[in-house]
Amino acid sequence: MKYETIFISDIHLGTRGCRAKDLLNFLNNIDCKTLYLVGDVIDVWAMKWHFYWPETHMKILQRLLDIANGTTKVKFIPGNHDEMFHDLVGLKFGNKEILPEEAFISKSGKKYFGNIEILPEDTFISKSGKKYLVLHGDKHDIFHVNFKWISKLCTRFQGRTERLGAYFSSDHRFSKKLKSLVKSATRHINRFEVSIVEEAKERGFDGVLCGHFHSPAHKFINGIEYINDGDWVQNQTVVVEKSSGDLELIDCKALKSCA
Ligand SMILES: [Mn+2]
Known part of the structure; x- marks a missing residue:
């Protein structure tokens, strides 16, 4: 599949939830000029609690490094689960610690992991001339900013809370409570969307x-185009820039295979 640009985020390598096989299939069949990794690519948080790194996850990391070694420019904007990539030194994979000389190849002051450029955010200008702010988004998540420890705790007990969720939804007494929780989660996402769109608007982005x-999601909020490229845990979605310069959210699950 040939695209100008592809945006992927929230892959969560290092967790059982990552749909690694499908993602590897997708990555093996893409051809683009720029690939954006919009955060939470490697779930370092989760791996601190439980080290999980199967072969498919290694293959994905290797594939991403290979893509960056070719003609595709790969840009990585770390999220909250891989924030330590802003400062790679000392990060450990199993027993292997990444040494300073392996971590950063400083080319004109830029940070690199292999040939993957690491940056806190980016300005993306589409072929149609629209200016987009590219960022993971965790700084606009009020809950995450104020209660980071709860977020981390949720990661720790992810498997267990999923089972708890199944228990609650099967019990009538709790269904009301669950519905109100879903409602407040929706309100939380709405607040996030408005906050991130406000920043984009203030800074002159389209x-x-x-x-x-x-x-x-792909919608307009207060005249600003809001695109969330989803994830590879609950969903299998990416955002692509077509040759026309239009951006499109693609559901790879619906396509069975993006290839
Ligand atoms: Mn995140």
């Missing part, structure tokens, strides 16, 4: 491209 909420 749109914003983000991830973080595992909630794929």
Whole structure:
């Protein structure tokens, strides 16, 4: 599949939830000029609690490094689960610690992991001339900013809370409570969307491209194009820039295979 640009986020390598096989299939069949990794690519948080790194996850990381070694420019904007990529030194994969000389190849002051450029956010200008702010989005998540420890705790007990969720939804007494929880979660996402769009508007962008909420979306809010590229845990979505310069959210699950 040939595209100008592809945006992927929230892959969560290092967790059992990552749909690695499908993602690897997708990555093996793409051809683009620029590939954006919009955060939470490697779930370092989760791996601190439980080290999980199967072969498919290694293959994905290797594929991303290979793509960056070719003609495709790969840009990585770390999220909250891989924030330590802003400062790679000392990060450990199993027993292997990344040494300073392996981590950063400083080319004109830029940060690189292999040939993958690491940056806090980026300005993306589409072929049609629209200016987008590209960022993971966690800084606009009020809950995450104020209660980071709760977020981390949720990651720790992710498997267990899923089972708890199944228990609650099967019990009538709790269904009301669950519905109100879903409602407040929706309000929370709405607040996030408005906040991130506000920043984009204030800074003179036409749109914003983000991830973080595992909630794929493509819509206009207060005249600003809001695109959330979703995730590879609950969803299998990416955002692509077509040769026309239009951006499109693609559901790879619906396509069975993006290839
Ligand atoms: Mn995130």
